Amino acid sequence: MTEETENDKESLFDAPPIAEQERMVEAMLFATSEPLTLKEMEDRMPHGCDAAEAMAHLRKRYDGRGVRVVKVGDAWAIRTAPDLGFLMEKETVETRKLSRAAVETLAIIAYHQPVTRAEIEEIRGVSVSRGTVDQLLEMEWIRFGRRKMTPGRPVTFVVTQTFLDHFGLESARDLPGLKELRAAGLLESRPPPGTMPQMGEGDQDADEESTEGQSELFED
Amino acid sequence: MTEETENDKESLFDAPPIAEQERMVEAMLFATSEPLTLKEMEDRMPHGCDAAEAMAHLRKRYDGRGVRVVKVGDAWAIRTAPDLGFLMEKETVETRKLSRAAVETLAIIAYHQPVTRAEIEEIRGVSVSRGTVDQLLEMEWIRFGRRKMTPGRPVTFVVTQTFLDHFGLESARDLPGLKELRAAGLLESRPPPGTMPQMGEGDQDADEESTEGQSELFED
């Protein structure tokens, strides 16, 4: 509380001291189960606050504790340390078991995003059932991304913040083994030479731009 | 972490070091949806843990933080520090059009200031509700002027600088006069036939407001 007196000497309209701002982001993150963006936090904090700096302090403070401050996409959340999961048997939520098709489709979207349905079908070699995509959309693990600038302007799928939160990923860049896959050329979308039997709707044109899309993902 | 080394000297089958126990109660209090008693915590923790001691440590750690460890009955919970309650509010602002009664009252004050409530009522032909005046006062578009030197010394109303700023006027004298209003075609505009206000139009304001939404709908 020493900061308060320090502050009183300064203008009334100054932002609160950083220690106080840290308390604020701490309180907000504890109060919600959803990740909060810096903007959402700043909107609720007094004028002139720097949520990013407060977050940096807070994150350090919770290093090694029973709960951790984690980054989820461009938002922040507090989550229990994974090694203490055994204490939370009562809190464990039974998740619907995903079908093999759904798991594969999810992985393809995560690693290849933004990706069209046709591209998913190209990779899996079978058509993607509506139910599979619907289930992933309903779980809010995937959402529609930008349309591809190719004939037909097909919609693309990308993974969501909920997905990142669920799997404890800071961003899609942190997907396990992503670098190796990329190095092996397995994330490239190679147009099939000539007359390859097309599985999905067969829009080869979608492939042309997909390499560009891939880089998009890793920019933010 | 000093406890850890102390503890290591003891048997392998001893309870985890107190720092570890503190992490455990922290994670449990964070993740459970209900306050936990010491017994409930110990039931979940490895054999030999002392939840009371771990709680004492945790409580101290959260002293002065954005959240606090509080006792709820005979159980424990983490709660936002009371001084940060303001962060748990999210303000949304909605802009609405001023009611007809308020607009008319305001217009009379602007054109006739300083004006008493009785004078306003005489011009409008209906009594002015307290709410209307209060609303305009609260918006800081009108304020009390000098008392009139007439029997009863009634208060008067005048428009404020805020009013002038809002309407882009230098002074209330810049308001267009009756002649100009007529030239601008504004004096022609009468309520459409049928809804022509008859005598005793005291309830006109209410009608106006309730149909407002509809006419808006049909206008364009």
Next chain:
Amino acid sequence: MAEDDFQDLDDSRVTPVADRMAAEALIVDIDGFEGPLDLLLTLGRTQKVDLRKISVLQLAQQYLAFVERAKQLRIELAADYLVMAAWLAFLKSRLLLPPDPEEDGPSGEEMAAHLAFQLERLQAMREHAARLMARDQLGRDFFARGLPEDVTRVKRVTYTATLLDLMQGYARLRTRDEFRPYAMDREAIFTMEQALDRMRPLIGFAGTWTDISTYLPEGFTTDPARRRSATASTFAASLELVKEGRIEIRQADTFAPIEVRRKD
């Protein structure tokens, strides 16, 4: 490459019993496969080599044999399995026959390489799907706040008005008591004659295309009934002026603004 493939082909002719049984099992389990690519991947695994070094020719051979046996067992195969079979047969011929200089299109090697790539990619995605699902998961291994405190939404309403609202409000009050003789209420009517009278002197100024709605008289623009009347008569008057050769009229699209211009 071609040498090796011939070798592989020879191998596959003397299929060990165990492999044959495995193939039979595959057929019975046909429903368990997620399409031809999945089946190819499973067949490919029996070669027990790195997918990048897989013999596509041998794989094609295995697949075709599989389809053949399925047919003998009268197992209904989905169309895409047969499409793949036809394509693999084509690929096989390309790989076995010396390249025909007359024929264009991709070489057998290119096609084989792409199939190998597809298999490797599918395999990689499966492995990574498994790695993803093996991660610590929210609600299973780590947990969110169990007792969230609701953020109360405070709704603040602000009121606003425009100068026009103010003036109209005042005008309404000041004109209410004015004497108004009883008459058939034609107030909301703007006749074509009135519109013509209004437009004739104004039209001389319309050197550029002007929306006819700008010719609506004062007081006829806000109230819907009055605006309808004035719009109709102004439009009729415009047509009249076109007929007289005084103006030109145009409309870019259905429901687009109707515009007029002085005819010089």
